[in-house]
Amino acid sequence: MDLLQACRKYAPLVHCITNYVTVNDCANVIIASGGRPLMADEITEMTEIAQKAEVLVINIGTLNQRTFTASLAAGKVMRQYGKMVLLDPVGIGVSTFRQKAVQEILTTVKPQVIRGNFSEILTLISGQQHGSGVDIAQTDQMTQATQDGLIAQMQDFCQQSDCILIASGPEDLIVNSQQAYLVQNGHALMKDVTGTGCQLSALIGALLGAGQDWTKTCLTATCMWGLAGEKAAKKITVGDGNASYRNYLIDAVYQMTDKEVKEGANYVKLR
Ligand SMILES: Nc1ncnc2c1ncn2[C@@H]1O[C@H](COP(=O)(O)OP(=O)(O)O)[C@@H](O)[C@H]1O
Numbered sequence: 049m050d051l052l053q054a055c056r057k058y059a060p061l062v063h064c065i066t067n068y069v070t071v072n073d074c075a076n077v078i079i080a081s082g083g084r085p086l087m088a089d090e091i092t093e094m095t096e097i098a099q100k101a102e103v104l105v106i107n108i109g110t111l112n113q114r115t116f117t118a119s120l121a122a123g124k125v126m127r128q129y130g131k132m133v134l135l136d137p138v139g140i141g142v143s144t145f146r147q148k149a150v151q152e153i154l155t156t157v158k159p160q161v162i163r164g165n166f167s168e169i170l171t172l173i174s175g176q177q178h179g180s181g182v183d184i185a186q187t188d189q190m191t192q193a194t195q196d197g198l199i200a201q202m203q204d205f206c207q208q209s210d211c212i213l214i215a216s217g218p219e220d221l222i223v224n225s226q227q228a229y230l231v232q233n234g235h236a237l238m239k240d241v242t243g244t245g246c247q248l249s250a251l252i253g254a255l256l257g258a259g260q261d262w263t264k265t266c267l268t269a270t271c272m273w274g275l276a277g278e279k280a281a282k283k284i285t286v287g288d289g290n291a292s293y294r295n296y297l298i299d300a301v302y303q304m305t306d307k308e309v310k311e312g313a314n315y316v317k318l319r
């Protein structure tokens with residue numbers, strides 16, 4: 049069965065411990081792809097929820113001590129049950145608190161998938177702070193000259209941490225310890241909406257709840273979201289701005305079919 053069809057049939061429960069900026073958009077993207085979102089971060093219910101959820105998405109966009117503790121608790125139980133955990137290290141480069149929190153999540157939870165923009169992924173794999181906010185810094189954009197070295201660094205990290213890495217930007221990299229894909233779907237308007245990265249992480253989370261091959265699922269979800277960005281851009285009319293585009297993006301996922309994804313996916317296998 050194809051990925052969206054499977055997700056819409058099995059409706060995986062996706063537990064999100066996420067930020068208060070983009071929480072509603074993430075929930076709606078999960079619904080649009082067929083999943084069932086559950087946003088919760090009360091420490092006393094983490095174990096029960098982890099028993100019921102198929103996937104956990106930890107997003108550190110507005111992390112605090114309380115949600116950090118909840119993330120560790122939920123993550124540990126999820127992994128004990130052999131379930132999927134995705135980490136979105138939003139703004140990891142802005143503070144030592146975020147960097148240390150991510151380190152602790154890596155060692156105690158061991159998320160199988162980590163997705164961030166290029167600044168966030170660079171901070172993660174180098175230990176040096178990149179970026180001064182939640183967006184990609186101009187200096188961290190991938191170029192032809194930096195691509196190979198970056199993939200090698202990412203693959204080392206994947207090997208050490210036993211995970212898949214997804215770095216987002218104008219083009220996206222999906223890397224595991226052996227393979228690397230470059231996704232060329234997407235639209236420049238996506239950077240004008242806060243939360244397009246958070247929503248991609250949420251979408252990957254939902255599809256991981258239905259997919260078998262994790263790398264392939266991450267690749268398909270990334271193409272799908274980029275394709276949604278392209279379709280949404282076609283709906284922009286006079287008077288529309290980034291708020292309309294944000295809604296068109298979610299609508300595009302809601303209307304998406306596996307056939308459209310197969311026909312519209314624009315990626316190359318680099319390794
Ligand atoms: N200039 C761009 N052109 C095409 N797609 C883009 C562009 N900028 C971002 N995207 C897409 O938007 C989504 C979020 O990426 P990004 O904005 O880099 O992440 P984040 O929101 O975590 O900073 C990804 O699907 C990415 O491919």
Ligand SMILES: Cc1ncsc1CCOP(=O)(O)O
Pocket residue numbers: 067069070109110138182183242243244245246247
């Ligand atoms: C603006 C902002 N501040 C804290 S989280 C957040 C949203 C970040 O969304 P994304 O990582 O998808 O750009």
